[in-house]
Amino acid sequence: MTQIAGAGCPVSLSNMIAFLKTFLDENGNVSPLYKQEGASTPDAESIYAPALTYTLLFTLVVYAFEAHLDDLQYAAYKIKDFPKNLKDTVLKIDGLANAKSEGNTKEEEAADDVLLLPKLESKFEKSQKYGVDKIRFQMVSQLYNLIEGVGFLVCGFLPYTWDMAASVYDKGEIGTSLVFLAILTLIGTITSLPFELYSTFQIEKKHGFNKQTMGLFFSDKVKSLLLTFVIGGPFVALLLNYRKG
Structure with missing residues (x-):
């Protein structure tokens, strides 16, 4: 079985393709569960279905x-x-330091305290453990992003969200676009929140890299969303208005 995720992940490329085949139409293209009005015409299908596939x-x-x-x-x-190569080099450096301090008890004790190899080996071990935790987390989050992305495409989530935005504000393309982007931003924030929390307060804290409190984390998240809406909203509106003009 060809693995598409590491560290023993059971998902395979063949399994994913077999799953997608359940959504194929008679022409072998992926047909989303939700289609906008007019998307089922032959002309639209001839463009949309192959592009989605x-x-x-x-x-x-x-x-x-x-x-x-x-x-x-x-x-x-x-x-x-x-x-090994690095170890041999560091041993030579430590050997030179010990050679200079021979015959002087205090200098020998000081040299033992500043030996590079034990410190580097300790840092290497910690770095490897941190790397393992990070890469495992990355594999899981990437697998989730794949499932979410494929699910959204197959289910027709984007056209459904656009129609939902149009039902909320149907007085113009710009307003509908802003509502559409706001919905996507909120959904993206919510779905990514568990991964951000685990990364910050589990992995980073475990390895001593996180000094952030839960309150500060959420306050920063709220500020980020507000800035996105306050700055990004008008900017997108200007771009859309310029395109229309």
């Missing part, structure tokens, strides 16, 4: 390639032995 295939190929790179990186992080 190729988009899905491209998404799977990109994911498979990135998963392969993650596998290689994961294997590198699993190495526990300190690199």
Whole structure:
């Protein structure tokens, strides 16, 4: 079975393709569950269906390639032995330091305290453990992003969201576009929140890199959303208005 995710992930490219085949139409193209009015005409189908199919295939190929790179990186992080060439070089440096301090008890004790190899080996071990945790988390989050992206495409989530935005504000393309983008931003924020929380307060905290409190995390998230709406909204409106003009 050809794996498309590392570290023992059971998802395979063949399984994903077999799943997508359940959504194929009579022409072998992926047919989304939700279609906008007018999207089922022969002319629209001749363009939309192949484009969706190729988009899905491209998404799977990109994911498979990135998963392969993650596998290689994961294997590198699993190495526990300190690199031999670097170790030999550091031993020479430590040897020179010890040679200079020979005959002087205080200098010998000081030299033992500043030996590079034990410190570098300790940092290497910590770095490898951090890398393993990060790459495992990355594999899981990328797999989720793949499932979410494929699911949205197959279900016709974007056209459905556009129609929902139009039902909320149907007095112009600009207003509908802003509502559409606001909905996508909120959904993206909500779906990514568990991964951000785990990364910040589990992985980063475990390895001593996180000093952020839960309150500060959520306040920053709210500020980021407000800035997106306050600055991004008018900017998008200007672009759309310029395009119409």
